[in-house]
Amino acid sequence: MSGTVRLTVARAVVRFLANQHTERDGQRQRLFAGCFGIFGHGNVAGVGQALLEAELADPTALPYHLARNEQAMVHASAAYARMRNRLTTFACTASIGPGSTNMLTGAALATINRLPVLLLPSDIFATRVSSPVLQELEDPHGYDVSVNDAFRPVSTFFDRVWRPEQLPAALLGAMRVLTDPANTGAATIALPQDVQAEAHDWPVELFDERVWHVVRTPPEPDQLTRAWDVIRSAERPLIVAGGGVIYAEATDDLRAFVEATGIPVGETQAGKGSLPYDHPLALGAIGSTGTTAANRMAREADVVIGIGTRYSDFTTASRTAFADPGVRFVNINVAPIDAHKHAGVAVLADGREALRGLADAAQGWSVADGYRARARELSAEWDRTVEHAYTLGHGPLPAQSEVIGAVNELSDPRDVVVCAAGSMPGDLHKLWRTRDPKGYHVEYGYSCMGYEIAGGVGIAMAAPDRDVYVMCGDGSYLMMSSELVTAVSEGIKIVVVLVQNHGFHSIGALSEELGSQRFGTRYRYRDPDSGRLDGGKLPIDLAANAESLGVTVLRTDGIDEFRAALTDAKNHTGGPVLVHVETDPLVHAPDSESWWDVPVSEVAELDSTIQAYKTYAEHKQRQRPHIADAEANQHGGQTS
Ligand SMILES: Cc1ncc(C[n+]2csc(CCOP(=O)(O)OP(=O)(O)O)c2C)c(N)n1
Ligand SMILES: [Mg+2]
Numbered sequence: 001m002s003g004t005v006r007l008t009v010a011r012a013v014v015r016f017l018a019n020q021h022t023e024r025d026g027q028r029q030r031l032f033a034g035c036f037g038i039f040g041h042g043n044v045a046g047v048g049q050a051l052l053e054a055e056l057a058d059p060t061a062l063p064y065h066l067a068r069n070e071q072a073m074v075h076a077s078a079a080y081a082r083m084r085n086r087l088t089t090f091a092c093t094a095s096i097g098p099g100s101t102n103m104l105t106g107a108a109l110a111t112i113n114r115l116p117v118l119l120l121p122s123d124i125f126a127t128r129v130s131s132p133v134l135q136e137l138e139d140p141h142g143y144d145v146s147v148n149d150a151f152r153p154v155s156t157f158f159d160r161v162w163r164p165e166q167l168p169a170a171l172l173g174a175m176r177v178l179t180d181p182a183n184t185g186a187a188t189i190a191l192p193q194d195v196q197a198e199a200h201d202w203p204v205e206l207f208d209e210r211v212w213h214v215v216r217t218p219p220e221p222d223q224l225t226r227a228w229d230v231i232r233s234a235e236r237p238l239i240v241a242g243g244g245v246i247y248a249e250a251t252d253d254l255r256a257f258v259e260a261t262g263i264p265v266g267e268t269q270a271g272k273g274s275l276p277y278d279h280p281l282a283l284g285a286i287g288s289t290g291t292t293a294a295n296r297m298a299r300e301a302d303v304v305i306g307i308g309t310r311y312s313d314f315t316t317a318s319r320t321a322f323a324d325p326g327v328r329f330v331n332i333n334v335a336p337i338d339a340h341k342h343a344g345v346a347v348l349a350d351g352r353e354a355l356r357g358l359a360d361a362a363q364g365w366s367v368a369d370g371y372r373a374r375a376r377e378l379s380a381e382w383d384r385t386v387e388h389a390y391t392l393g394h395g396p397l398p399a400q401s402e403v404i405g406a407v408n409e410l411s412d413p414r415d416v417v418v419c420a421a422g423s424m425p426g427d428l429h430k431l432w433r434t435r436d437p438k439g440y441h442v443e444y445g446y447s448c449m450g451y452e453i454a455g456g457v458g459i460a461m462a463a464p465d466r467d468v469y470v471m472c473g474d475g476s477y478l479m480m481s482s483e484l485v486t487a488v489s490e491g492i493k494i495v496v497v498l499v500q501n502h503g504f505h506s507i508g509a510l511s512e513e514l515g516s517q518r519f520g521t522r523y524r525y526r527d528p529d530s531g532r533l534d535g536g537k538l539p540i541d542l543a544a545n546a547e548s549l550g551v552t553v554l555r556t557d558g559i560d561e562f563r564a565a566l567t568d569a570k571n572h573t574g575g576p577v578l579v580h581v582e583t584d585p586l587v588h589a590p591d592s593e594s595w596w597d598v599p600v601s602e603v604a605e606l607d608s609t610i611q612a613y614k615t616y617a618e619h620k621q622r623q624r625p626h627i628a629d630a631e632a633n634q635h636g637g638q639t640s
Pocket of ligand 2: 422473474475499500501502503504505
């Protein structure tokens, strides 16, 4: 077919998005499950009008969902994309100015976690005839700058459509990036308010159904040989499984490879669930919030095989986790930036394809029996630690680990636990018994307070056949609970477990450890005598707050009531339910035998800080640059 069709820019965007698909392994799905939005003068008459016409013509084409906060709608989209292994996502439309810049934090989160989301911030008039418009920032150095330029560093693709003719290339460029596993993240197309409403004659083929093939890059044979040469020379190899294992749906291949070779697996936050927790070669979490099983084996490992990991500081314990002087790295990753980290042998490939290649090469090869046995024993030891933490019987208020234990036990294996910031991500990483590759969803690339509830909504939309347990601290709840209202209005069931501890358990403990005496980390009245924020507890009632939003709320006192309420929450249908529990913020999860680099003041008046600095300086000594070339050090011995 040829010819043109006359539509506004906004309608062209909506019609185009409704016709995009992805395909991987022969399975085809829509790239966009819908569009989240909040309207204002920047988009109400442009994208808003286009979405209305689309909904009236075909409500399934690009369903519109009204969010309550723009940051939250980007989180929901990213969470949805993560749940769908990055094959389907949402578009997000926001009004000019604050509506758009509210999406910046969501954009950074999506890009850091490599999760595809399409952002459509509205922009100032292209014609500038009405400038400065409401909410326009005027840059005295150049009139083509707007607040949306702030999206550039946090997006993996950015374009601004000053003229309708630029739209097709911008759309195609954004789709290319969204569907490229190595480069995906937030793709942003800024749409000036006047351009959205402008008409243009579009070539009809712009709106043809299009399929974006999400590639599984095979390993280049020489790269695979080099990688295998390093691995087979190892006596104490260890796999670090990252999010890439799960996005590539490579968990069965990982399991087959490790069962054949006996190589044990430590998991990052995004990679947790790569193996079920009770697999004999599953060491569980690795790094600063890791298990003693993974961290002890990491300390001794002579070859570390990273699969789909960014090696964040939490994974490497700020480069102290891998302590063998001759340790070498092999990195399987679709992204060159990660494949080349720690001077490793790079395998630029899809995780599943690379694992299959390695499995072929590894025929008949295995670690020593004693090494397999050590992994099994250390894992079993950690599991006893978990069991103890789950059943502490702490009083009068329960410990957080008991709350985690109850949720783990009373949820179904396929249900999803969600978290992002506070003390719970670390505790979950250590303690959650993962039974399904998609059962653990902790956002720890950006660790963004406020992701929890919004993310939970996105996950529930992506997987309506699973229950979603959102673990939310009181701090995160206060930061952003707005999408509870979206869940009420859309009838989306999430179970929010609100852990009330009157402030920051996480940063409080960190502050104390670093000599800063929990300063400013508790929610308290300002004391009129001391003039400091160390007065009595605030009369805050977050359960009442949730109730006022239309959420079904179950208040609990103690772990037994909490368990009973969880069962009620499980049976609840339609809409969100919140279980409120108060915990003791002074009970810590079991020790990781690990470290995290958070700089301490080198000079101070406070003795607590002076002491903390001494400990800090000792740990700094153990930090490793990991710059020795893995191939040059094939036969070990050199320090890296
Ligand atoms: C948006 C954002 N602001 C600040 C931080 C830094 N931060 C990390 S955890 C935390 C406190 C979280 O409190 P809460 O949700 O109550 O969890 P708790 O620490 O009590 O477990 C803060 C302020 C963050 N991660 N995200
Ligand atoms: Mg708290």
